[in-house]
Amino acid sequence: MEYKPKEVLLKNGTPCLLKSPGPGDASAILRLMSQTSEETSYMSRYADEIKISIHHEQDFLSSLLRSQKDLMICAVVDGKIIANAGINPIALYERYAHRATFGISICKAYWGLGIGSQLLSAIIRGAREMGYEQLELEVVSENERGLALYKKFGFEIYGTREYCFKYRDGSYASAHLMMVRL
Amino acid sequence: MEYKPKEVLLKNGTPCLLKSPGPGDASAILRLMSQTSEETSYMSRYADEIKISIHHEQDFLSSLLRSQKDLMICAVVDGKIIANAGINPIALYERYAHRATFGISICKAYWGLGIGSQLLSAIIRGAREMGYEQLELEVVSENERGLALYKKFGFEIYGTREYCFKYRDGSYASAHLMMVRL
Numbered sequence: 635m636e637y638k639p640k641e642v643l644l645k646n647g648t649p650c651l652l653k654s655p656g657p658g659d660a661s662a663i664l665r666l667m668s669q670t671s672e673e674t675s676y677m678s679r680y681a682d683e684i685k686i687s688i689h690h691e692q693d694f695l696s697s698l699l700r701s702q703k704d705l706m707i708c709a710v711v712d713g714k715i716i717a718n719a720g721i722n723p724i725a726l727y728e729r730y731a732h733r734a735t736f737g738i739s740i741c742k743a744y745w746g747l748g749i750g751s752q753l754l755s756a757i758i759r760g761a762r763e764m765g766y767e768q769l770e771l772e773v774v775s776e777n778e779r780g781l782a783l784y785k786k787f788g789f790e791i792y793g794t795r796e797y798c799f800k801y802r803d804g805s806y807a808s809a810h811l812m813m814v815r816l
Numbered sequence: 817m818e819y820k821p822k823e824v825l826l827k828n829g830t831p832c833l834l835k836s837p838g839p840g841d842a843s844a845i846l847r848l849m850s851q852t853s854e855e856t857s858y859m860s861r862y863a864d865e866i867k868i869s870i871h872h873e874q875d876f877l878s879s880l881l882r883s884q885k886d887l888m889i890c891a892v893v894d895g896k897i898i899a900n901a902g903i904n905p906i907a908l909y910e911r912y913a914h915r916a917t918f919g920i921s922i923c924k925a926y927w928g929l930g931i932g933s934q935l936l937s938a939i940i941r942g943a944r945e946m947g948y949e950q951l952e953l954e955v956v957s958e959n960e961r962g963l964a965l966y967k968k969f970g971f972e973i974y975g976t977r978e979y980c981f982k983y984r985d986g987s988y989a990s991a992h993l994m995m996v997r998l
Contacts, residue, residue, distance in 0.1 A: 679909045727861045729981040768979055793975015793993050797950055799911040811975050811993070 635705045635764055637756065644711070644747040651710040652756055654699060655718065659708070660691035662715040666708075670739035675801065676774045677739065703734075705760045709749050716741045719753040721761055721769065732767035738780075750783045758787065762816050769816060772809045774799065781810065788814040817887045817946055819938065826893070826929040833892040834938055836881060837900065841890070842873035844897040848890075852921035857983065858956045859921065887942045891922075891931050898923045901935040903943055903951065914949035920962075932965045940969065944998050951998060954991045956981065963992065970996040 639653040655663050664686060671681040686694075698704045698720075708718040717740040724733040736757060740749050761769050773780045775794065789812040798809035821835040837845050846868060853863040868876075880886045880902075890900035899922040906915040918939060922931055943951050955962045957976065971994040980991035 678907065678911060680911070683909055725860065727865055729860060729862070729983065732979070732982045767982075792977055795974055795993070795995070797914070797995075797997070800914045800949075801911065811977070813977070813979075815979070 635701060635760060636699045637705060637707045637760060640756070642752050644749065644752075646747055648711060648747070650747075650749065650752065652707050652752060653710065654706055655695050655708045655715065656699065657692040657696045659715060660688050660695055663695065663708070663718065664688065664691055666715055666718060666739065666741065669741055673742040674777075675799070675807065676777045676780065680802070703764060705757065705764065707753055707756050707760070709740075709744075709753060711744065716744045717749050717753060719757050721757055721764075721766070724770070732765075734761055734764075734766040734769050736761075736769050736771045745779065750779075751786070754783060754787050758814075758816065767816055768813055770811070770813045772798070772811055775808045775810055784812050784814075790814070817883060817942060818881045819887060819889045819942060822938070824934050826931065826934075828929055830893060830929070832929075832931065832934065834889050834934060835892065836888055837877050837890045837897065838881065839874040839878045841897060842870050842877055845877065845890070845900065846870065846873055848897055848900060848921065848923065851923055855924040856959075857981070857989065858959045858962065862984070885916075885946060887939065887946065889935055889938050889942070891926075891935060893926065898926045899931050899935060901939050903939055903946075903948070906952070914947075916943055916946075916948040916951050918943075918951050918953045927961065932961075933968070936965060936969050940996075940998065949998055950995055952993070952995045954980070954993055957990045957992055966994050966996075972996070 637654040642650050644650050667684050668681045671677045671679055698706050703723045706720040708715045719738040721734040721736050724730045724735055791810045791812050793811040794808055796808045797806045799807040819836040824832050826832050849866050850863045853859045853861055880888050885905045888902040890897045901920040903916040903918050906912045906917055973992045973994050975993040976990055978990045979988045981989040
């Protein structure tokens with residue numbers, strides 16, 4: 635689904651555009667993925683594991699715009715994509731049609747400005763519009779900012795998975811499983 | 817990975833062959849999927865949602881035999897495939913390389929003969945051999961036989977997801993999330 639572009643104001647007064655990225659944003663989205671994967675250990679991949687070609691990402695972003703079950707919204711500040719959030723179906727079988735997964739990433743330099751709340755609020759509206767009944771996510775247990783954001787929007791923890799991530803140094807991170815009914 | 821074929825005896829004395837299905841078993845595996853999806857409401861799909869072509873299933877089964885991270889083992893009684901079980905990686909990124917998901921299906925006429933235990937025991941050995949550290953699964957909460965089997969092999973519940981399945985009649989089923997360290 636394509637999100638109708640909307641300008642919002644950040645906590646520091648800076649204007650921020652929320653929009654669905656199109657194929658022309660492919661390289662910016664790939665850069666964002668690499669940067670946010672470098673900045674924390676909360677993402678699913680190491681930055682050097684992001685090996686998606688621009689052409690592939692262009693096709694992927696185009697397919698999201700046409701999809702009735704997927705939605706990506708990015709945040710643009712000063713012409714630069716500095717955050718994005720997305721929902722995807724859990725699975726394409728009927729028994730799962732009411733469930734969507736959610737993920738978000740924000741460049742560290744833009745933390746604390748309310749971008750997470752703006753994106754999550756837009757995503758929840760989009761999820762309802764697409765007919766989903768619930769939104770689910772996993773968050774690394776030590777990611778306190780993420781956890782606080784999700785709780786603010788009604789997500790509740792229904793399980794904690796130990797040994798969720800194993801890092802290259804051999805250490806592990808656990809993750810909370812969270813859900814909100816829409 | 818290919819499982820080295822092994823004959824075991826069921827509780828009623830019937831011989832049962834455990835083996836990795838090959839491309840020649842594609843139609844039998846598809847029939848098993850349809851039948852087990854008909855027999856209970858514990859599977860991820862309705863039987864009429866299984867629309868895989870034999871050719872596609874042949875390719876899929878061939879790829880599993882070559883894979884270093886996937887394993888499928890089926891149970892053959894009187895020359896007929898009546899159960900299967902499989903493990904697959906959670907995701908192909910490094911942070912997930914220690915985790916595998918597990919699934920199993922057994923034709924109802926063969927319940928209670930110990931086939932689940934034989935398959936799970938073989939799968940756990942295979943998972944260790946492939947270097948996995950933990951095996952994870954989801955089981956519909958009301959599936960008491962499944963739950964008892966998994967607990968017997970050390971799986972523990974770390975969360976319960978409400979509204980996991982939504983059926984065509986509008987009712988829901990919850991699922992327990994379980995894990996065993998290997």
